[in-house]
Amino acid sequence: MSYLSKDEKRKAILDATLSLVASSGFAGITARKVAARMGAATGTIHHHFSSLDELKSEVIRHAVSTTMESDVAAVKTLPPYEALLKILRPSQSANREFETRIWHSAADEMWRSEALKAVYCEAMHSLTDLIEEVITKGKEQGIFKPTLATRLCAWKLIAIAFTLSDYTYLGDPLLNLQTIDELVVHDIQLTLGM
DSSP: OTTSOHHHHHHHHHHHHHHHHHHHOGGGOOHHHHHHHHTSOHHHHHHHOSSHHHHHHHHHHHHHHHHHHHHHHHHHHSOHHHHHHHHHOGGGOTTHHHHHHHHHHHHHHTTTOHHHHHHHHHHHHHHHHHHHHHHHHHHHTTSOOOSSOHHHHHHHHHHHHHHHHHHGGGOOTTOOHHHHHHHHHHHHHHHTTO
16 A cells, blocks of 8 residues: 555555445444555555544545535536436436445434534535535526425425335335335325426
8 A cells, every 4th residue: 555645545444444335334444444445554554544433534535525426516517407317316426335234334423423423414414405506596496386495395305205215125026116216106196296
C-alpha cells in the first residue's frame, strides 16, 4: 500500500470498508478486518482515521456521494418524471442490493453513534432535497399536481422505494423486483397527482 498517495490510500480504506459493510454490516467493522481486506497493516487505518466512528462516517459520505452523482446527473438531464423513476425505482441501480445493505446497516448503526447519526441524517436530507427539487420542477411544468406539501411527497416516495426494496429479500414470489418497480411507479403517479 506504500506506493499509493495519501488520498488513494484513504479511498482504498473506504472501499475496503464498504465491501465489508455490504457483507457484515457496520457493527462488524474493525480496523483489523479493514486492514486484512486491504492486505495492509492495521496502523494504516489508524493513521488515516482517528476512530472507527470517523471511518464509518466517512464511509457513509463516500457511499452517498457515489450514489448521488448519478442521481444529480439524472435530475439535470432527464425530464422530472423520468428523473424520479431513475432515482426511486429499485431496478434502476446496478448496485441496488449493495446500496440497500449499506443504507440499512447505516440506519441501524446510527443509533449507536451520534456522529454516524448526523452523517446519516445529512445524507437522507440531501436525497430528500434532490427529490423535492425534481417534484418542484415537475409542478412548475404542470406535470405533477400533488395534494401534499412537496417535501412530504419527497419523504413519502423515499420511504416507499426504500421499504419495498427491502421486501425483495422476504422470499415472497409475488414481490420480485419488477413488481416492486410497478408499485413504486404507481405510488409516484398517485402521490404526484398524475
